[in-house]
Amino acid sequence: MNERLIGAVFLLMLGAAPLSAGGSPPPGALAPQTAEDIDFADPARIARGKESFEASCASFCHGQEPPLFIGRKGLEPDYVFATITEGGRGATPMPPWGGVFTPDEIWDLVAYIKYMGTLKPLPMKTDGAPAQQADGRK
Numbered sequence: 001m002n003e004r005l006i007g008a009v010f011l012l013m014l015g016a017a018p019l020s021a022g023g024s025p026p027p028g029a030l031a032p033q034t035a036e037d038i039d040f041a042d043p044a045r046i047a048r049g050k051e052s053f054e055a056s057c058a059s060f061c062h063g064q065e066p067p068l069f070i071g072r073k074g075l076e077p078d079y080v081f082a083t084i085t086e087g088g089r090g091a092t093p094m095p096p097w098g099g100v101f102t103p104d105e106i107w108d109l110v111a112y113i114k115y116m117g118t119l120k121p122l123p124m125k126t127d128g129a130p131a132q133q134a135d136g137r138k
Helices: 003-020 043-062 077-086 103-117
Strands: none
Touching: 043 103, 077 103
């Protein structure tokens, strides 16, 4: 065997050693690949999704609690995942975020978007401004 091949085999074995010894793969390495694998009602997943949404999605384009998602219960998780990963199409196309977020982080975002779909749209005051909700939303 030449030295390059021996080195490559050694590195491969070295990288697999923690897995064979019962170690854990890095976070996101074995992320669920389909919506059926996800617990979208998991409060921790929703909280992580909210944090990512507020840090990236809300500050760049969507804003806090965008009406685009509030009350939309019918959004299919796989469609939302694909849109975040590959970008959206339409009048104002959404850029792809698949290179920014790991698959698991994208599923967190999907869980938060699904959660927003369970919220009722905010009623409007007579002056056209949103009314204050009991849960603190404005």
